[in-house]
Amino acid sequence: MSYDPVSKWEEFIRSRYWDDLLKLAESYPSTRSLIVDFADLDRYDTEFADDLLENPDVMLDAAHTALQEIVLPVDVDLSGAHVRIVNLPQHLKTRDLRSDHIGKLIAIEGQVRTATEVRPKIVRAAYECQRCGHVFYVDQSGTKFIEPYECPNEACDRRGPFRLLPKRSQFVDAQKVRVQESPEDLRGGEQPQTLDVELGDDLVGRIFPGDRVIINGILRSYQRTTQSGKSTYFDLFLDGISIEMMEQEFEEIEISPEDEKRILELSRDPNIYEKIVRSIAPSIYGYEDVKEALALQLVSGFSKRLPDGARIRGDIHILLVGDPGVAKSQLLRYMAKLSPRGIYTSGKSSTSAGLTATAIKDELGDGRWTIEAGALVLADKGIAAVDEMDKMSPDDRSALHEAMEQQTISVAKAGVMATLKSRCALLAAANPKMGRFDRYEPIAPQINLTPALMSRFDLIFVLTDEPNVERDSHIATHILKSNYAGELTSNKHNSSINEEEIENATEVIKPEIEPELLRKYVAYARKNVFPMLTRVAMERFKEYYINLRSQGQDGNKPVPVTARQLEALIRLGEASARLRLSNWITEEDVDRVIKIVESCLKKVGVDPETGMLDADVISIGISKSTRDKTKQMLNIIKELGGKDGAHIDDVLDRAEAEGIDRDRAEEIISRLRQEGSLIQTSRGTLKAV
Structure with a gap:
């Protein structure tokens, strides 16, 4: 080292970081660090920068001494201040050390x-x-x-x-x-x-x-x-x-004045919804309704604390249930990547401890029991994408109930009692029970998830893979073009491929808004926009909800929706207003979310026998008509059954005479036997338990 490092540091700080040093002196001791960019050091003197990498102890001690020796216009002793180096030229992985x-x-x-x-x-x-x-x-x-x-x-x-x-x-x-x-x-x-x-x-x-x-x-x-x-x-x-x-939480992402100008310009675009939809997973063809819902999930509603201390969640939970090969996993991975604290996890490989939290012996500290956070806690203020949810064991799935509604995870293990926050939006994907939907059967019973879990999702999308010549042609063209664009990009070094050809080919998978700007747009919306219901929107939501509920006023009709659906509508309305940076939820937002919610309810929440909306299909797993017929069947068995029980053929004949289809009656008997409500003896008689 052919120079005095202390005087070299003094010269460098005076020439490049004088303003930063004055700010540090004014805010000391609440701020105690002078942040130095390594690139500035390298431009100032390459040998000096190299010496810092090779002999950091000597060089940082010299920097600390220089800080104290520089004469400042402010009377302050910087003996407790530090020089902190950022932006080093090479980042190493642990395995490369x-x-x-x-x-x-x-x-x-x-x-x-x-x-x-x-x-x-x-x-x-x-x-x-x-x-x-x-x-x-x-x-x-x-x-x-x-x-x-x-x-x-x-x-x-x-x-x-x-x-x-x-x-x-x-x-x-x-x-x-x-x-x-x-x-x-x-x-x-x-x-x-x-x-x-x-x-x-x-x-x-x-x-x-x-x-x-x-x-x-x-x-x-x-x-x-x-x-x-x-x-x-x-x-x-x-x-x-x-x-x-x-990566920071959405609220921590720094937005420059230029970014803010671009964001406000985008928000005034009348086609902002379409642009954002086209920016989500552009390599996947179609699914505009699903992508619109995912855009709403990104911005989400906002949580509210009520005067009595209760909390209403603002995060939107979405479930995608579909046939194999309909790009569910691709959508999940894209969303986990787009969200700053996105975590992707999958089915069988996830346990309740891995999703929520577990107690472990602390190896870093003094060996006490501590809580180690799982995926839902690590995704706090982000998106947790859980794929293959139907493959998880029921015990592991039940761990999600509290995390989804209360957005906390309570742990009482090894003498440690803790409540961790999991304020994340859950995006889950599952396959039907039999691997593929049976188009001739009602959809709800084919979803292999418990009603308690399904009722916590704000939106449930059913993605079926049905052959359609025109749509299949579009999908095939899109996939082929996407793959061709990928091939060109991978062979950039080939001299026969020019930049213009690559640009034209990648147009098909290019997002309308680049991911970094979209992330900043979402961050700006979540940080600055807290929309309120207008009088008109409030009336429309109320009218829609009461109209739906009124279908179930007759005692013989099912309850179409519950208060949970109304809360979901409000959350989606807030997200819709946030997406265009509006402080008011308008009629336009109400129409948009009602359209999305109705399309989901009509796929999943309908009783196939009556064609009416029935909340019990999701929240209990059995429609009202099935429940009524089950009661009717039990009454028939009790009436016909004496000491030895009722013979199965007599029960089926009587059910048919009372208007219950014979196949339906056999299905109800089979279900009651599985539940343990009926016993079938070796003589073929049925007894109610």
Whole structure:
């Protein structure tokens, strides 16, 4: 090193970061960090920047000294301030770390898995000699606590005893986090590797499990100890010096004045809904109604706290049930990618603990039991996409009930009682019971989900795969064009392919609004727009709801919808107004959401026998007409049955005479036997239990 690093830092800060330093001096000590972009250092002096990467301890100490030596117009002592380096040129994965990296300044990219509590860490211990009363200090560096060997007072020069003086010692806030490799960076069959990171002072308490981050720091090592003594193997940890967030919640996304101008311009476009629909999964043909609902799910309604303390959720839950090969998983993956805190998980590989939370022994801290968050907690304020929901075990599915409606997850395990927040929108996909829908049977009974779970979804879309020459032709053309565009993009290096040809081919799968702008548009809407119901919208919702309910006023007719559907309408209305950045829910929004809700209800919530809307089809799983016929069948069995029960043929003849189709009667008997309400003896007689 052919220069004085302290004076070099002083010169650099004065020339490039003087305004930032003055801001730091004005806000100190609430702000204690001067953020320096590595690219600025590199442009200023390449050798200086390289020295920082190779000898970070020496260079950062020099930077700290320079901060204190610079004469400022403000009378402030910056002895507790830090210089934090961001935007390093190369980001490493945990699996790429080698012994050469020890002691170097590196950047690690990944997802936060666990984080300990913030606790004070001693950096300068004050000791008092019990013999002569001399007070002295011992600097603490590294992972082990250093105790004094002898009294530094020459008049004493004894080896203790010494007493630690916590009040006169210097402490700093400290926290450990464990960073795991991001799932998309892994090759097939690889398990994500982890790295422990130590954070201090103003870096603590800023990141939480689920956050995707880049942590810049100095790689350090410590020797493993085993029962037989010290090992030749060393473990690695990162001494964090700065944090960069890779993805933020919608509300945290930074929006520049230029972005805001583009967003407001977009919101005034009369075709904004169509544009956003065309920007969601453009590689998938059709499904305009589903994509419109997904756009509403992205912006969502907003949660409301009532004066009595009750909370009404604002997130919209959507279920897609469909035949195989209708691109359900593709839609889920696209939405999880579009949402800043989107998590994608699938069927059998997800347990209730993995979805909600589990109690584990804390390896980072002091070995106490702690709660580790699952997918729904990690997706807080984002979208949780759960694929193959029908393949999950019923016990695991039941864990979703509280998370969907109350948007909390209560855990009582191993003496730890906690309530975690899961304020996420759930987007789930499932296949029909028999793998494919039977078009001659009612749809609701073919969905292999419990009524309690289904009733919590605001919208249920049924996607059937029915041959249609015209539609199949469009889909085939779209798929072929998409694949051709992919092939051209993959062969960019081929000299015979020009940019114009690639541009023309990719037009078919190009989103109308690029994902980054769409994300900022959604963030702006969620942060600034909280629409209210206009008098007209309120009346329309009320009229629609009462008209539907009035169909069930006659005691013999089913209850068409419940109050849950009205709440869903309001949530969707809020989202519809938010999507065009309007502060009022208008008649146009009411028409839009009623159209979406009706199309869903007519597919799933209709009693196939009567053709009427029946809320019980979703909320209980049995329509009112089926319930009435079941009662009728039980009465017939009780009337015909004596001591030995009623013979099955007599029961079926009587049911037919009373207007119940023979096949329907056999189906009801079979269901009652499965439920345990009927017993069939070996003589073919039926007895009600």
